[in-house]
Amino acid sequence: MEYLFRAEHVTKHYNQHCALDSVSIAVPEQSIFGLLGPNGAGKTTLIRIINQIIAPDTGNLLLNGRTLKPEDVHKIGYLPEERGLYKKMKVGEQAVYLAQLKGLKASQAKKELQSWFEKFDLMPWWNKKVEELSKGMQQKVQFIITVLHKPRLLIFDEPFSGFDPINVNLLKHEILNLRKNGATIIFSTHNMGSVEELCDHIALINKSRKILDGNVRTIRKEYSGQLFQIELENMVSPLEDMLDNRFELIGSTKKNGILSARIKVRAHLSANELLKQIMTGAQIVSFHELIPSMNDIFIKNVTGHFPFKQEESAED
Amino acid sequence: MxxxxxxxxxxxxxxxxxxxFIVMTILGPILMAALMIAPVVISQISERDYEIAIVDDTSLFYESFTDQSNIVFIHLQTNVDQVLSLMRDGKFDAVLHIPEIAFQAPSSLRLFSEKATNLNAKMLVENVIKQEFESLKLAAAGIDEEVLRTIETPLNIHAIRIRKDGLEQTDYPEVSMGLGIVSGLLIYIFIFLFGxxxxxxxxxxxxxxxxxxxxxxxxxxxxxxxxxxGVGLVGLTQFLIWIILTFSIIGLVRVSVPELFKFSPDEQVYVNSAQMLNPQELQNQMESIQQSNTTAGELLAGLAAINFPVMIGSFIFFFLGGYLLYGAFFAAIGAAVDNEADTQQFMLPITIPLLFSLIMAQMVMNNPSGNAAFWLSIIPLTSPVIMMVRLPFGVPYTDLALSATLLVIGFLFATWIASKIYRTGILMYGKKVTYAELWKWIRYK
Structure with a gap:
């Protein structure tokens, strides 16, 4: 796999406090990479290091296989979690200014900005002061500023906070569009729903260490815990009698003649073994594996156990 | 770019x-020009005469009081109480009562007035009576007043400095003092304003x-x-606009209302000589007219002796240097705190050296070539203010160069330290910052 960005054994100390302990991540080209972790885990420190706002104590940062250099800030777009704009400055002027700091020429920035402003219905606000804009509109302006210089690597820190659902959708659409057009995206969030929806890969950081990383589908599969949901009718014998000690019945309910049961399968056994066992004794209405949500995986990894109502949440 | x-x-x-900014830039010079012109205008506005009724029980002093520009004396030979009631009716502003025993007991003299006492009138009356009493006493002691007058010697020593090149130069400490304190104060205000x-x-x-x-x-x-x-350039822009506008306004007023700026013939000589370009000629002119010294003439001569290009050049340099030095600290404080209230504790160490320079300015003016003046005008934290105070008195170029070099080194060092606090501070939120914390930030790699 081609990696656009790699961080290798990045360590950062603030006096006695260790903010990052030998964290490595590898972000595949043209993917959306979720950087997850509870508050204070070290995500922001890592993001600031990638943005070269602060320097790591040790560790390598590679963009496109080469060590990250100060000039590379032009190739990176960063939308911080805590973000703001100059309140008294006019929207258009401010956007041009920030684009210039990213290396764009004023005339070029203006042209690019106009098409983005049209797209986000912001054009009438070009000459207004930022303080006259609603929070949502300010967020849109910040998003545009982040992507305007067409960076190859985009870093979004909680991009959806403060957006209404309509604009969240608009933004998701734009983020997927950016990936389609070749951008690679690092995406830091607490919103696990959007992680499942958007991310191809994730890394989970807790207490300044990376504790989990990989492809989202593979990880969820790994955490599946061999749990299956099965619905049966026209049963010949009780379900308990059909299962031997390789299987464990966790719970069952009966409704309108249909038995709905949750069965845990011993490790190394496939779903086929379970089906083989049941096929003869009942008619199978539905069968699916209960894959834990990213939310559950997150909580399991950080706290050491699945959330209290794992079964219920596993169903959605 | x-x-x-x-x-x-x-x-x-x-x-x-x-x-x-636009309002301050336009209002500033108008205010400054007004400050310079106002005294001239006010002095020309004639107030209503202040009338003092004199009740002289001794009958000795009726001839002594002569009317002044706006103080008029009225001699009455009636009872004091009557006169006082006349005053209450608004006939005059004050009543001077000289009782019979005035000469033996001067403290029995009374100046009555219905409104607050006019200080000028009181001083005038005191002077007149003092003189009269003294001549009475002189006469009693048998001393001729004329003899005494010849003994009295008006004195104003010309302070002359012999320069390194052997030329003699008249010093005008009073003028230098005024100019020094004004430019020192301006630097102080500018540093705080733009800092x-x-x-x-x-x-x-x-x-x-x-x-x-x-x-x-x-x-x-x-x-x-x-x-x-950027902010420094704003300050410089404002300063230059102020200078240009102030002089234009004064010039304009001078042309349109020339009577405000009439000089006595004596003063005119100084003005003419001050406008001459050749310094040597100017010097000669000065020497020739110094016999007839007047305050205004001395002032003009003093101003003419100041090297204004050096003054203005140094002002801009020390303003910029001082501003850059302190501006770096101001930036560091802004980065370290989360809100305006927290700035106070860190403002103190910045305020102290600036305030200290202003307090020391008095001492420096009393002895502009002394040790204190030298060191304070060399040390970068105090040099912007103190050097400007010292400069009008004449400062060796070696001192100026040393001070300027140290100031440059000073602000480079300050910027280096401040940038370390700054880069950590701007990304630090919700943390109570202490001096120990700042020290840690400085030591971060």
Whole structure:
């Protein structure tokens, strides 16, 4: 796999406090990479290091296989979690200014900005002061500023906070569009729903260490815990009698003649073994594996156990 | 265009276009010109005469009181109580009562008035009576008043400095003093005015959280340096506009209302000589007319002796140097704190050396070539103010060069320290910052 960005054994100390302990991540080209972790885990420190706002104590940062250099800030777009704009400055002027700091020429920035402003219905606000804009509109302006210089690597820190659902959708659409057009995206969030929806890969950081990383589908599969949901009718014998000690019945309910049961399968056994066992004794209405949500995986990894109502949440 | 230039441009334009800047820039010179012109105008406005009724029980002093420009004396030979009731009716402003025993007991003299006592009138009356009493006493002692007058010697020593090149130069300490304290004070005000603009600008970026967006594009140092430079240029612009406007307004008033600026023939000689370009000729002129000294003439001669290009050049240099030195600290404070209230504790160490220089200015003026003056005008923290105070008295070029060099080193060092506090501070929120904390930030790699 081609990696656009790699961080290798990045360590950062603030006096006695260790903010990052030998964290490595590898972000595949043209993917959306979720950087997850509870508050204070070290995500922001890592993001600031990638943005070269602060320097790591040790560790390598590679963009496109080469060590990250100060000039590379032009190739990176960063939308911080805590973000703001100059309140008294006019929207258009401010956007041009920030684009210039990213290396764009004023005339070029203006042209690019106009098409983005049209797209986000912001054009009438070009000459207004930022303080006259609603929070949502300010967020849109910040998003545009982040992507305007067409960076190859985009870093979004909680991009959806403060957006209404309509604009969240608009933004998701734009983020997927950016990936389609070749951008690679690092995406830091607490919103696990959007992680499942958007991310191809994730890394989970807790207490300044990376504790989990990989492809989202593979990880969820790994955490599946061999749990299956099965619905049966026209049963010949009780379900308990059909299962031997390789299987464990966790719970069952009966409704309108249909038995709905949750069965845990011993490790190394496939779903086929379970089906083989049941096929003869009942008619199978539905069968699916209960894959834990990213939310559950997150909580399991950080706290050491699945959330209290794992079964219920596993169903959605 | 480099990023620093872009930042400087924004910092400069966003301030220069503000209404408050335009208003201050236009109002400033009008206020300054008004301050310079007002005394002239006010002195020409004639007030209603102040009338003093004199009741002289001794009958000795009726001849002594002569009317002044706006103080008029009325001699009455009636009972004091009657006169006092006349005063209450508004016939005159004050009543001077000289009782029979006045000469033996001067403290029995009374000046009655219905409104607050007019200090000028009181002083005038006191002077007249004092003189009269003295001549009475002289006469009683058998001393001729004429003899005494010949003994009295008016004295004003010409302070002459022999310069290194052997030329003699008349010093005018009073003029130098005035000019020194004004320019020292201006530097002090400018440093605070524009330093706190830097502080507010940095705090604005930190609290509005735009700073994280910016530092992902430029180095924190570039942002800090750009801001300090931009604000400094704003200060310089304002100063230059003020200077130009102030002199234009004064010039305009001078042309349109010339009678305000009439000089006595004596003073005119000084004015003419001050306008001459050749310094040697000027010097000669000065020597020739110094026999007939007047205060205004001395002032003009003193001003003519000041090297204004050096003064203005040094002012701009020491303003910029001092501003850059303190501006760096102001930026560091702005970065370290989360809100305006927390700035107070860190403002103290900045305020103290500046305030100290202003307090020491008096001492420096009393002895402009002394040790204190020398050291304070060399040490970067105090040199911007103190050097400006010292400069009108004449400062060796070696001192000036040393002070300037140290100031440059000083602000480079201050900027280096401040940038270390700045780059950590701007990204630090919700933390109570202490001096120990700041020291840690300075030591971060």
């Amino acid at each position: 480099s990023k620093i230039t872009t930042i400087i441009k924004r910092e400069y334009l966003s301030r220069v276009r503000k209404k408050s 706190s603009q830097v502080l507010r600008g940095v705090m604005e970026e930190k609290t509005s959280r735009i700073v994280e967006i910016i530092v992902s594009s430029v180095k924190p140092f570039q942002l800090m340096f750009g801001k300090i430079t």
